[in-house]
Amino acid sequence: MQMDTDGLLGTGTIARLSRALVQEGLVDMFSSDNHGDSRSLATARDWLTEISGAEHAELLTRTNAMRLLAGEPMLPVPRLPAAGGIFGRLREMFLSHR
Numbered sequence: 001m002q003m004d005t006d007g008l009l010g011t012g013t014i015a016r017l018s019r020a021l022v023q024e025g026l027v028d029m030f031s032s033d034n035h036g037d038s039r040s041l042a043t044a045r046d047w048l049t050e051i052s053g054a055e056h057a058e059l060l061t062r063t064n065a066m067r068l069l070a071g072e073p074m075l076p077v078p079r080l081p082a083a084g085g086i087f088g089r090l091r092e093m094f095l096s097h098r
Helices: 005-009 013-023 043-053 054-069 085-095
Strands: 002-004 029-031
Touching: 002 005, 002 013, 005 013, 005 029, 005 043, 029 043, 029 054, 043 054
Parallel strands: 002 029
Antiparallel strands: none
């Protein structure tokens, strides 16, 4: 699945759904209309690098897009790490025992 970064970084229902899809590893790559403002791919890359690391950001913003254009299968995208804090750790603990 390709996700436009405008939905990911916004507010409201679409943003919550977008982030949930990314958190579950269901998004293969990011896209952007690249208006030069907060809707750019760089903003999404910075957000992802902050919460998950450069490797995850590279996979969603560059690697899988390059593989798609080259006619190669995209690489699987892992789930995001659990949110910080006690509630994030509790959520991860309960979800891992499903």
